[in-house]
Amino acid sequence: xxxxxxxxEIGYCSIPHTTPGSPRExxxxxxxxxxxxxxxxxxxDGGSRASLALVDxxxxxxxxxxxxxxxxxxxxxxxxIFDRCNMYPDMILCSMWSKIDGEPLDWGSDxxxxxxxxxxxxxxxxxxxxxxxxxxxxxxxxxxxFPRSLLDSHKIYDLGGxxxxxxxxxxxxxxxGRLMMKLTIWVLPSKNISEDLLKGVGSLLHGxxxxxxxxxxxxxxxxxxxxxxxxxxxxxxPKNDIFKCIWEHPLDxxxxxxxxxxxxxxxxxxxxxxxxxxxxxxxxxxxxxNQRVLQFTTWKDxxxxxxxxxxxxxxxxxxxxxxxxxxxxxxxxxxxxxxxRF
Numbered sequence: 001x002x003x004x005x006x007x008x009e010i011g012y013c014s015i016p017h018t019t020p021g022s023p024r025e026x027x028x029x030x031x032x033x034x035x036x037x038x039x040x041x042x043x044x045d046g047g048s049r050a051s052l053a054l055v056d057x058x059x060x061x062x063x064x065x066x067x068x069x070x071x072x073x074x075x076x077x078x079x080x081i082f083d084r085c086n087m088y089p090d091m092i093l094c095s096m097w098s099k100i101d102g103e104p105l106d107w108g109s110d111x112x113x114x115x116x117x118x119x120x121x122x123x124x125x126x127x128x129x130x131x132x133x134x135x136x137x138x139x140x141x142x143x144x145x146f147p148r149s150l151l152d153s154h155k156i157y158d159l160g161g162x163x164x165x166x167x168x169x170x171x172x173x174x175x176x177g178r179l180m181m182k183l184t185i186w187v188l189p190s191k192n193i194s195e196d197l198l199k200g201v202g203s204l205l206h207g208x209x210x211x212x213x214x215x216x217x218x219x220x221x222x223x224x225x226x227x228x229x230x231x232x233x234x235x236x237x238p239k240n241d242i243f244k245c246i247w248e249h250p251l252d253x254x255x256x257x258x259x260x261x262x263x264x265x266x267x268x269x270x271x272x273x274x275x276x277x278x279x280x281x282x283x284x285x286x287x288x289x290n291q292r293v294l295q296f297t298t299w300k301d302x303x304x305x306x307x308x309x310x311x312x313x314x315x316x317x318x319x320x321x322x323x324x325x326x327x328x329x330x331x332x333x334x335x336x337x338x339x340x341r342f
Contacts, residue, residue: 129308132179136305139174148172148179165189165204166214175340178312179305182341183298185214188291189247201247205230208296217298218276219316227264227280230294246282247292270339274315275301277339299339 135148151172167186189201208215209224216222229242245253245261270277277299285291303312
């Protein structure tokens with residue numbers, strides 16, 4: 001099987017209608033495990049429980065009819081949230097929970113769906129299975145309710161120091177019937193660090209170690225593990241030849257250390273624990289003139305979205321793999337042919 005890649009951003013959606021049938025027979029409600037809802041109900045006060053109970057008759061069954069009469073104001077607030085529905089079903093409860101508790105909801109490792117993620121955490125590529133399913137179903141049915149373009153975005157992160165330092169872009173495609181995502185990060189030094197480039201860039205690259213939104217191309221490995229020569233473990237950056245070559249020498253530099261770089265840059269590699277490929281290149285921007293940047297790119301294949309048991313999807317979320325230090329392989333030896341790139 002050929003592997004592929006993807007990207008996303010939360011967009012407008014409508015809440016799916018529940019399937020007719022006895023609530024006793026239901027395993028999920030609005031894509032949420034019933035057992036999870038019961039667990040939440042046990043930790044809510046009466047008013048908060050009433051809010052969630054009024055979603056529909058199936059939620060009412062879980063939270064109990066006694067919850068409805070405890071806080072009628074919550075019903076209006078809840079309906080307003082659903083009227084403005086601009087999130088996928090599994091994110092709606094997260095939104096309500098944040099209004100109730102003020103903190104993201106911890107779903108636990110045994111729950112199929114992704115936990116509530118902060119805006120920053122979503123930026124680095126997290127995506128729930130219900131999002132994959134909704135987009136792929138719309139694609140197969142040729143309707144426009146959940147277009148893949150909802151997940152595309154272009155953002156700039158300023159993590160301090162004045163001018164923007166990270167530019168982040170997500171692009172999504174459906175390739176060979178599977179949802180693919182391309183994530184690109186451009187590391188751009190700001191004007192404020194131009195006088196002491198090595199120190200400034202070292203501080204900037206340090207963000208690729210400590211800021212979760214840009215530090216990891218996947219759940220199993222970090223950029224600093226992949227390219228330790230580029231991202232110094234201690235900053236300010238040591239004034240070594242390779243680091244200077246990256247940021248101060250011409251792109252076609254023929255010095256010895258640049259030759260060593262060519263074996264690491266511009267080479268597509270991948271994680272052996274999940275369907276993710278990545279590479280790093282150095283390039284110059286036209287504006288500002290001759291501005292050197294590093295471009296970190298990740299490609300992901302999330303599968304067809306038909307079943308949560310799909311090995312492509314499971315590879316991204318399987319907690320049993322996360323403690324492993326994965327080997328990095330060259331694309332030419334990729335056992336499944338490499339992820340499609342665009």
